[in-house]
Amino acid sequence: MPPSRRDDLIDAAMRVFYRRGFHASSLDDIQKEGGISRMTLYNHFKSKDELVIAAMRRRDEIFRNKLMQFVDAKAKTPRERILAVFDFHEDWFTGNEFCGCMFINASAEFSEADSAPRRLSAEHKQEIVRYLREQCEAAGLSNPGDVAEQLNILLEGAIVTARVVGQVAEGGKDPGIAARRAKQMATRIIDVK
Amino acid sequence: MPPSRRDDLIDAAMRVFYRRGFHASSLDDIQKEGGISRMTLYNHFKSKDELVIAAMRRRDEIFRNKLMQFVDAKAKTPRERILAVFDFHEDWFTGNEFCGCMFINASAEFSEADSAPRRLSAEHKQEIVRYLREQCEAAGLSNPGDVAEQLNILLEGAIVTARVVGQVAEGGKDPGIAARRAKQMATRIIDVK
DNA sequence: ACAAGTATACTGACTAATCAGTATGTATCA
DNA sequence: TGATACATACTGATTAGTCAGTATACTTGT
Numbered sequence: 001m002p003p004s005r006r007d008d009l010i011d012a013a014m015r016v017f018y019r020r021g022f023h024a025s026s027l028d029d030i031q032k033e034g035g036i037s038r039m040t041l042y043n044h045f046k047s048k049d050e051l052v053i054a055a056m057r058r059r060d061e062i063f064r065n066k067l068m069q070f071v072d073a074k075a076k077t078p079r080e081r082i083l084a085v086f087d088f089h090e091d092w093f094t095g096n097e098f099c100g101c102m103f104i105n106a107s108a109e110f111s112e113a114d115s116a117p118r119r120l121s122a123e124h125k126q127e128i129v130r131y132l133r134e135q136c137e138a139a140g141l142s143n144p145g146d147v148a149e150q151l152n153i154l155l156e157g158a159i160v161t162a163r164v165v166g167q168v169a170e171g172g173k174d175p176g177i178a179a180r181r182a183k184q185m186a187t188r189i190i191d192v193k
Numbered sequence: 194m195p196p197s198r199r200d201d202l203i204d205a206a207m208r209v210f211y212r213r214g215f216h217a218s219s220l221d222d223i224q225k226e227g228g229i230s231r232m233t234l235y236n237h238f239k240s241k242d243e244l245v246i247a248a249m250r251r252r253d254e255i256f257r258n259k260l261m262q263f264v265d266a267k268a269k270t271p272r273e274r275i276l277a278v279f280d281f282h283e284d285w286f287t288g289n290e291f292c293g294c295m296f297i298n299a300s301a302e303f304s305e306a307d308s309a310p311r312r313l314s315a316e317h318k319q320e321i322v323r324y325l326r327e328q329c330e331a332a333g334l335s336n337p338g339d340v341a342e343q344l345n346i347l348l349e350g351a352i353v354t355a356r357v358v359g360q361v362a363e364g365g366k367d368p369g370i371a372a373r374r375a376k377q378m379a380t381r382i383i384d385v386k
Numbered sequence: 387a388c389a390a391g392t393a394t395a396c397t398g399a400c401t402a403a404t405c406a407g408t409a410t411g412t413a414t415c416a
Numbered sequence: 417t418g419a420t421a422c423a424t425a426c427t428g429a430t431t432a433g434t435c436a437g438t439a440t441a442c443t444t445g446t
Contacts, residue, residue, distance in 0.1 A: 005420080005421070019304060020304045021216070021301065021302055021303075021304055023214070023216035023217055023302070024216055024302070024304065026404080026405065026406085027405080027406065027407085028404095028405085036421090036422095037421070037422050037423065037424095038407085038408090038422095038423085038424090039408085039409090039421080039422075039423090040420080040421060040422075042406095042407070042408080043420080043421085047406080047407080048405095048406065048407090099304065100300065100301060103357065104297070104301060104353055104357060105301035105302075107293065107353075107356050107357045108214065108293060108297060108298035108301035108302060108356075109214055109216070109217070109298075109301060109302060110214075111212060111213045111214055111217065111292065113360045113361055114361065118357075118360070118361055119361055121357050122357055122358045122361040125354070125357050125358050126358060146374075149374055150374055150377075150378055152350070152354065153347065153350035153351055153354055153371060153374055153375055153378070154346065154347070154350055154378075155350070156349065156350040156353040156354055156357075157345070157346035157347055157348070157349040157350030157351075157353070158346055158350075159353075160297055160300075160349040160350070160352075160353055161318070161345065161346055161349055163300055163301075164296065164297060164300045164311075164314050164315055164318050164349075165315045165318050165319060167306045167311070168306055168307070168311055168312055168315040178346060181339075181342055181343055181346055182346055184343075185343055185346070185347075185378065185382065188381065188382075188385075189378065189381075192381075198394080198395070219430080219431065219432085220431080220432065220433085221430090221431085229395095229396095230395070230396050230397070230398095231396095231397090231398090231433085231434090232395080232396075232397085232434090232435090233394080233395060233396075235433070235434080236394075236395085240432080240433080241432065241433090
């Protein structure tokens with residue numbers, strides 16, 4: 001199936017929303033990014049809000065697929081697979097298009113807790129935790145659910161640290177170090193448990 | 194010194210920006226919150242951006258003071274002081290005005306890494322790490338700098354988790370659990386090191 | 387003690403720009 | 417010929433920021 005105009009639009013919206021934020025991105029920005037006209041946009045989506053939702057869904061899909069492909073490619077044992085999740089994050093942080101986590105950002109921008117962006121963000125994170133729990137189960141850890149929640153806190157902390165202090169000029173410098181520190185803590189958790 | 198009109202304005206701006214976000218808050222909102230006229234605002238600040246900066250500075254001051262007062266009041270030994278930081282966060286998460294961390298939120302909303310809000314956010318986090326390092330030094334830990342960075346990652350992860358999944362209706366429920374999980378990991382770090 | 391000056395606050399209407407969303411008409415391609 | 421995309425210009429609302437004129441209260445000089 002060739003990428004439709006609708007897909008182009010969602011991809012463009014996803015990139016712009018990720019780079020500049022949801023409220024700061026205008027529909028003109030998205031139009032220019034994707035070479036798409038205003039009316040095509042409104043033929044596919046009723047409102048900007050719906051486009052936000054579609055962009056977040058695609059981001060969730062792409063991100064989780066890339067994560068899983070990375071882990072499948074780089075790790076063999078169950079233990080290595082858990083730690084590879086942190087290596088994936090390090091690569092992400094040090095890449096030049098890193099703008100933090102779109103879902104954390106969405107939770108910061110949308111103040112109403114029961115809005116669609118907030119619900120999608122929570123679902124995304126729950127999917128990450130579910131994936132982590134599967135890896136913990138495969139590794140034979142005694143309480144995979146708790147460990148998965150702990151590992152997720154480490155990942156969230158690393159993401160935020162890479163974004164907040166890792167990207168400013170002075171003091172910050174290396175966003176990757178947050179991932180390595182988190183990995184170090186993760187190692188202790190899964191090896192001791 | 195009685196609270197001046199300028200202070201009222203900064204407090205109102207701080208509350209509104211924290212609750213609704215920076216881009217989503219209009220000057221009208223802040224006016225209404227503080228009972229302050231438009232011209233008073235522009236007599237004290239050249240622009241909304243400057244008000245954002247002032248609000249962030251005040252938030253930083255208030256937050257760090259509350260944290261330090263809590264720790265001083267609730268903990269005696271150096272080890273207890275480190276762990277009390279996590280208890281402080283649990284109280285914060287479960288309070289009804291919790292809207293995440295203003296500085297994480299600012300880093301999500303402002304895309305330019307060298308903008309004032311991003312720099313202030315980085316500085317705030319570096320101050321937190323500095324405080325944690327002091328506690329680690331007092332506790333006689335062998336590598337207080339590294340441990341402080343690790344503890345900070347745990348705190349960041351807890352804050353984000355409490356915000357993103359702790360505040361949505363289904364699945365979320367208890368924002369405080371993220372703080373307790375982080376504290377559990379922190380305990381292991383400072384007791385093994 | 388009192389008048390003038392000064393600083394700060396207020397109200398309310400105005401501007402210029404930007405935004406989401408709409409309407410109209412044309413080109414393309416099956 | 418009919419669906420889909422295009423370009424462009426519009427509406428109406430909201431926004432940051434400005435301006436004019438007024439009220440209040442604290443100094444200061446005489």
